[in-house]
Amino acid sequence: MSTALDKDLRNFSKLRSEISGSLAEKPPRERILLAARELFYRFGVHTVGVEAVAETALTNKMTLYRHFRSKDDLIVAYVEQLAGENVATLDRLLGEGLGTPQQKLAAWIDHVEDVLSNKSERGCALANAAVELDAGHPARGVIEDYKRRKHDRLVNVFRAARYREPERLADEVFLLFEGARISLQCGGSGPASRLVAMLRSLLAASPRDDAR
Amino acid sequence: MSTALDKDLRNFSKLRSEISGSLAEKPPRERILLAARELFYRFGVHTVGVEAVAETALTNKMTLYRHFRSKDDLIVAYVEQLAGENVATLDRLLGEGLGTPQQKLAAWIDHVEDVLSNKSERGCALANAAVELDAGHPARGVIEDYKRRKHDRLVNVFRAARYREPERLADEVFLLFEGARISLQCGGSGPASRLVAMLRSLLAASPRDDAR
DNA sequence: TAGCTGTGTTACCGATCGGTAACTGCGCCG
DNA sequence: CGGCGCAGTTACCGATCGGTAACACAGCTA
Known part of the structure; x- marks a missing residue:
């Protein structure tokens, strides 16, 4: 499959467009929702994995699953x-x-x-x-x-x-x-x-x- | 993830809506395209795997890859x-x-x-x-x-x-x-x-x- | 009969998926 | 100070993903 966005590329886009944004120091749940908003919109809800969301939110999968059941x-x-x-x-x-x-x-x-x-x-x-x-x-x-x-x-x-x-x-x-x-x-x-x-x-x- | 369509369900839908249709005995490539048309439209191109397409087309993954590179x-x-x-x-x-x-x-x-x-x-x-x-x-x-x-x-x-x-x-x-x-x-x-x-x-x- | 081509079948590969367990450590409040 | 709750980390699970190798078997042509 052509992902057309290497995982590395995704992480870079995160560093620039998110951190420089406003997610600096908000509670994890807000950061996750901000990240999801960016990634789900840009690439679609199916192609973006939960791990990518978590990393873009500057956290990890475990914390994500503490705030969202699935x-x-x-x-x-x-x-x-x-x-x-x-x-x-x-x-x-x-x-x-x-x-x-x-x-x-x-x-x-x-x-x-x-x-x-x-x-x-x-x-x-x-x-x-x-x-x-x-x-x-x-x-x-x-x-x-x-x-x-x-x-x-x-x-x-x-x-x-x-x-x-x-x-x-x-x-x-x-x-x-x-x-x-x-x-x-x-x-x-x-x-x-x-x-x-x-x-x-x-x-x-x-x-x-x-x-x- | 909620697939909302068990794999079994997909196979049943194939048997009814495809076989009863016209894919009875056409060359494999046509059957595959017919199956892809059904499944991709109903469930989206990302959620449907190549194996599901092949099986719905009454063939298998290997034959699919002989007709389509990826x-x-x-x-x-x-x-x-x-x-x-x-x-x-x-x-x-x-x-x-x-x-x-x-x-x-x-x-x-x-x-x-x-x-x-x-x-x-x-x-x-x-x-x-x-x-x-x-x-x-x-x-x-x-x-x-x-x-x-x-x-x-x-x-x-x-x-x-x-x-x-x-x-x-x-x-x-x-x-x-x-x-x-x-x-x-x-x-x-x-x-x-x-x-x-x-x-x-x-x-x-x-x-x-x-x-x- | 020999040989070729295209289909079916099984088994497998590495990667990634969604989701979980167990532990560490920080900060906050009593 | 002790304890508790929440965040971070690592490692792992089974399942499924896209894609491939190797082989058996049919049908056709010569």
């Missing part, structure tokens, strides 16, 4: 961590209090632009995990919950912005965004790079009630 | 097989000769409906493979070529149908479709199930020159 447990924690952060980001952008619905939408699209333009983008980590995990895996439920929740937030903000068909618009925006993220890693960057412009004109062209 | 070679052949068939399907639906561009588009959307409504849909096999394979893998090039080609065909048929912005429309349709397939396995079936209606009304609403 690798599957670690995967679930990894997925829950991502889902939680993404929901928090959504709350920060679309939550109550901050500006008009239009302003929230503009801020969210700016955020989408940041995500997509990020180099080293390998698509949505949660979607990637879902692809790798078979139907019975406990992490699947977490992923599906998150995606549903995200879709609901979109419906709500479209409704608050008085769009005439908020559900339909949310479906469309949701699918476009998901498609863009998966296309970034296999479809060439063409269509995905034009997503933001598409979103803006889609929202501008969709009919709204009232509109002040 | 597992990576088999993965490339698997991906090439899928890309080739998908391009053939596109040619059959959108190719020259058969009807007006509008008829071709209607036929293509019917085909999309079939794909999405198919139970046991696990998303686009090529996109899934791309998620599992890291950037250097030779199969990645095949996948990207296919996706680009598919996008180009969409542009061409939209141009032939005299849509005013064929590239933009192709981007949108492409991303929607990709998003729907990935969402089927992690986003709940909600947005994806409404894709076909979205496509039809999108095409109906998009401006065209001339229009007969």
